[in-house]
Amino acid sequence: MxxxxxxxxxxxxxxxxxxxxxxxxxxxxxxxxxxxxxxxxYNMRRGFDALLAEADALAAKPLPDALKAAGTKLVMTxxxxxxxxxxxxxxxxxxxxxxxxxxxxxxxxxxRAVDAVAAxxxxxxxxxxxxxxxxxxxxxxxxxxxxxxxxxxADAAAEATVPMKALRGRxxxxxxxxIGHMDPGSRSSALLVRTVAETLGA
Amino acid sequence: MNVGxxxxxxxxxxxxxxxxxxxxxxGDEVPLAWCGGNPEGGLGTxxxxxxxxxxxxxxxxxVAILVDLxxxxxxxxxxxxxxxxPRSKKIVVCNAPxxxxxxxxxxxxxGGATLREVVATAHELAPA
Numbered sequence: 001m002x003x004x005x006x007x008x009x010x011x012x013x014x015x016x017x018x019x020x021x022x023x024x025x026x027x028x029x030x031x032x033x034x035x036x037x038x039x040x041x042y043n044m045r046r047g048f049d050a051l052l053a054e055a056d057a058l059a060a061k062p063l064p065d066a067l068k069a070a071g072t073k074l075v076m077t078x079x080x081x082x083x084x085x086x087x088x089x090x091x092x093x094x095x096x097x098x099x100x101x102x103x104x105x106x107x108x109x110x111x112r113a114v115d116a117v118a119a120x121x122x123x124x125x126x127x128x129x130x131x132x133x134x135x136x137x138x139x140x141x142x143x144x145x146x147x148x149x150x151x152x153x154a155d156a157a158a159e160a161t162v163p164m165k166a167l168r169g170r171x172x173x174x175x176x177x178x179i180g181h182m183d184p185g186s187r188s189s190a191l192l193v194r195t196v197a198e199t200l201g202a
Numbered sequence: 203m204n205v206g207x208x209x210x211x212x213x214x215x216x217x218x219x220x221x222x223x224x225x226x227x228x229g230d231e232v233p234l235a236w237c238g239g240n241p242e243g244g245l246g247t248x249x250x251x252x253x254x255x256x257x258x259x260x261x262x263x264x265v266a267i268l269v270d271l272x273x274x275x276x277x278x279x280x281x282x283x284x285x286x287x288p289r290s291k292k293i294v295v296c297n298a299p300x301x302x303x304x305x306x307x308x309x310x311x312x313g314g315a316t317l318r319e320v321v322a323t324a325h326e327l328a329p330a
Contacts, residue, residue: 084277
């Protein structure tokens, strides 16, 4: 990523994220069928399709307001537990984001948004949740890594959830049987981290 | 005015059935509302529906929410935050089994108990 992030194209971000989620919806649902209730891909696609439908309105807003509005939309449309979690992330991101952030301001807002997700989910690192991707992504962002490096860190972090035992969320009901499957929320988080990093860093 | 009870399940059938039990066992003295299902009508919960249910069961004495699985709890917490102060200070998401919790909380509420007492009664049912 560049140091300035001078122009964040909200429409481009929304379209890129919605395209990524739509392309991977079946995969996310398959992951969720293994250790959850099998609706993660459908739920995420419903949420991001709703964002896409409002791309014009979102793009017309200042960045902080667009993020808050997008978060609210996800909360209202996703339905599963991922709605409030991803929605909280975007609302918190918008709350702490300047209208024209440089990289350090973006990283700081990102870090606080990750903390907001942890508080919302009453979870922490190592419990086989989306936090297991968001924390490494936060650290890579803060460390000044390139977009490609941040995307690779997120992918590796999602892979690293495979041997974990789920301690939060629906998969925790399975106990040891959750071991050996990638966490669906980690996968979707990694996909979105990659999309945002590549869009902003391109 | 008695504390209101809101029932939030992933399944509208579970939520409605739980509400039926409350009505039969406790009566009509308690403001009661339920919701269930995601915005498309499948299994899940909807923040918008939860906010509307809170409105329907609203009492100035407060509202206790009974939920089933994780997403119902998380979405209920978001709904409470989106309702905002001052009303959010009078809404509690209970840690209790949904059916037993709703019946016991409503029983307590029907006697004019405070929100704190209603919530404490529900929490006694939670696994240690």
